[in-house]
Amino acid sequence: MTEPATTIVFLLFPGITQLDFTAPAQALCRIPGATLVGAAARLDPIATDSGFAILPTHDFASAPPADILCVPGGHGVVDALGDAATIDFIARQAASATWVTSVCTGAFLLGRAGLLAGKRATTHWGYTHLLPLVGATHQAERIVEDGPVVTSGGVTSGLDFALTLIARIKGDAAAQAIQLAIEYDPAPPFVGGHPDRTPAAITEGLKTRVYNAAAARMEAALKA
Amino acid sequence: MTEPATTIVFLLFPGITQLDFTAPAQALCRIPGATLVGAAARLDPIATDSGFAILPTHDFASAPPADILCVPGGHGVVDALGDAATIDFIARQAASATWVTSVCTGAFLLGRAGLLAGKRATTHWGYTHLLPLVGATHQAERIVEDGPVVTSGGVTSGLDFALTLIARIKGDAAAQAIQLAIEYDPAPPFVGGHPDRTPAAITEGLKTRVYNAAAARMEAALKA
Numbered sequence: 195m196t197e198p199a200t201t202i203v204f205l206l207f208p209g210i211t212q213l214d215f216t217a218p219a220q221a222l223c224r225i226p227g228a229t230l231v232g233a234a235a236r237l238d239p240i241a242t243d244s245g246f247a248i249l250p251t252h253d254f255a256s257a258p259p260a261d262i263l264c265v266p267g268g269h270g271v272v273d274a275l276g277d278a279a280t281i282d283f284i285a286r287q288a289a290s291a292t293w294v295t296s297v298c299t300g301a302f303l304l305g306r307a308g309l310l311a312g313k314r315a316t317t318h319w320g321y322t323h324l325l326p327l328v329g330a331t332h333q334a335e336r337i338v339e340d341g342p343v344v345t346s347g348g349v350t351s352g353l354d355f356a357l358t359l360i361a362r363i364k365g366d367a368a369a370q371a372i373q374l375a376i377e378y379d380p381a382p383p384f385v386g387g388h389p390d391r392t393p394a395a396i397t398e399g400l401k402t403r404v405y406n407a408a409a410a411r412m413e414a415a416l417k418a
Numbered sequence: 419m420t421e422p423a424t425t426i427v428f429l430l431f432p433g434i435t436q437l438d439f440t441a442p443a444q445a446l447c448r449i450p451g452a453t454l455v456g457a458a459a460r461l462d463p464i465a466t467d468s469g470f471a472i473l474p475t476h477d478f479a480s481a482p483p484a485d486i487l488c489v490p491g492g493h494g495v496v497d498a499l500g501d502a503a504t505i506d507f508i509a510r511q512a513a514s515a516t517w518v519t520s521v522c523t524g525a526f527l528l529g530r531a532g533l534l535a536g537k538r539a540t541t542h543w544g545y546t547h548l549l550p551l552v553g554a555t556h557q558a559e560r561i562v563e564d565g566p567v568v569t570s571g572g573v574t575s576g577l578d579f580a581l582t583l584i585a586r587i588k589g590d591a592a593a594q595a596i597q598l599a600i601e602y603d604p605a606p607p608f609v610g611g612h613p614d615r616t617p618a619a620i621t622e623g624l625k626t627r628v629y630n631a632a633a634a635r636m637e638a639a640l641k642a
Contacts, residue, residue, distance in 0.1 A: 213600065216468070218571070219531035223468045230469035237471050243456035244440070244447040247473040249463050258466050298601075321603055336605045348601025349444070353574070358607045370608050370620045375628065376437065377522075377543055377572025379611030380604035381560045383582045387603030396594045404599065 199225030203260035209270020218356035242243030318348035325394035423450030427484035433494020454581030542572035544629035
C-alpha cells in the first residue's frame with residue numbers, strides 16, 4: 195500500500211527557538227509518506243538560539259506547497275515580522291495548505307500574514323496578552339484548533355501539537371506508535387512549566403529577567 | 419556576578435536522532451555561562467534522521483574539553499560503534515568530564531568506550547536487553563544516575579534528563595525557571611510512550627515493523 199505524500203513545510207529564520215522546529219519535526223517526519231521541508235529566505239545555515247546552526251532544505255522560491263505549514267517561534271520573530279519576503283511566503287503557503295500551524299511565538303508571524311484574524315489561538319505564556327494585536331482571541335489551552343489553524347503554546351508544546359495533529363490526520367494508532375517510538379512518556383523533574391503551576395517567585399523572576407522586556411519588543415514590532 | 423563557564427559537548431554523527439540532541443541542548447544551553455559544542459569527525463553538515471541537516475561547531479580535534487559530555491543515539495549508532503575515531507573521542511572527553519551522559523541508544527557508544535562497565539544504565543526501550551553486552555545492568559527508570567554517568571531512555575527522555583541534571587548542578591530554582599521558559603508542562607495526547615503503558619498491539623506492531631530488526635543490527639554491531 196502506497197501512503198499518500200504529505201509535505202510538511204517549516205519556516206526557518208535566524209534566531210529561531212530550535213526546539214519549536216525540531217520537536218514537532220521529529221514526530222511529523224515519521225508520518226508514512228512524509229517529506230520534511232525547512233524553508234528559509236536563503237540556503238545559508240540558520241543560526242538558532244541554542245549555539246548551533248541548521249541547514250534549510252529549500253529557499254522560499256523552491257519550497258514545494260505545504261500540506262502542513264508550521265511556523266516556529268523564537269527571539270528572531272521580532273525581526274521576521276518586518277521582513278516582507280517571510281510574511282509573503284507564509285501567506286502564499288497558507289493559501290493552499292490543509293493545516294496552518296504555529297509553535298510558540300510563531301503565532302505572531304501567522305498573525306502578521308493575516309491568518310489569525312477572528313481566530314482563537316495561543317502562544318508562549320509570556321506573550322498571550324499580545325494576541326489581540328493580530329486579531330486573535332487567546333484561548334488558555336496548550337493546543338488550540340480553530341478550523342484548519344492550529345496554534346500551540348511555548349516551545350515544548352510543539353511535540354504535543356504534532357502528535358495531536360498526527361492522530362487527527364492518520365488516526366490514533368499511528369500517533370500512539372510514534373509516541374512510543376520516541377518514548378514520549380514525560381517525567382519532568384518538577385510540577386510546573388506553566389505559570390499556573392510554577393511557584394510565583396520563579397515566574398516573577400523569569401518575567402523580570404527575560405519576558406517583560408521580550409514581550410515589549412514583540413509589542414513594538416507588532417505595532418510597527 | 420560572573421557565572422562559571424560550563425562546556426557542554428554533544429557528539430554528532432550521521433544518522434543521529436536529532437531530538438536526542440536538540441531537546442537536551444535547548445535546556446542545557448540556558449545554563450548561565452554555558453557554551454554548547456556539537457562535535458563531529460568533520461565539519462561537514464550532519465544528516466539527521468528527520469530530513470534536515472545540522473552543522474557541527476567543532477571537529478573532534480578542535481573540540482574543547484567537556485564539563486558535560488552527552489552522547490545521543492539514533493540508527494547511525496550502529497556505524498559509529500565501528501568508528502575508532504568516534505570511540506576514541508568519547509573516551510578522551512569522558513576522562514576529564516564531570517558528567518558523562520547519554521540519551522537513547524547513545525548508551526551503546528558510551529559502552530563501547532568502556533564507560534558503562536559495571537554500571538547501572540538505561541537506553542531506548544527497544545534495546546534495553548542489549549545493555550549487558552557493554553557490561554551494564556539495565557535499571558528500569560527513565561533516567562539512571564550511577565556516579566558521574568547518567569543515561570536516559572529513548573529520544574524524548576533527553577529533556578527530562580537535562581532538567582534533572584540542571585537541578586543537580588545549578589539548583590532547583592534554576593531548573594524550574596528553564597522548565598518554565600520552555601513551557602514544559604507536557605500534555606501528550608495518549609497515555610503511553612512506554613511499553614508498560616501503551617496498548618500491547620501498538621507495541622507489538624512497532625517491534626515487528628522496526629525494533630526487532632533494529633535491535634538485531636545493534637546486537638550484531640556490539641558483538642563485532
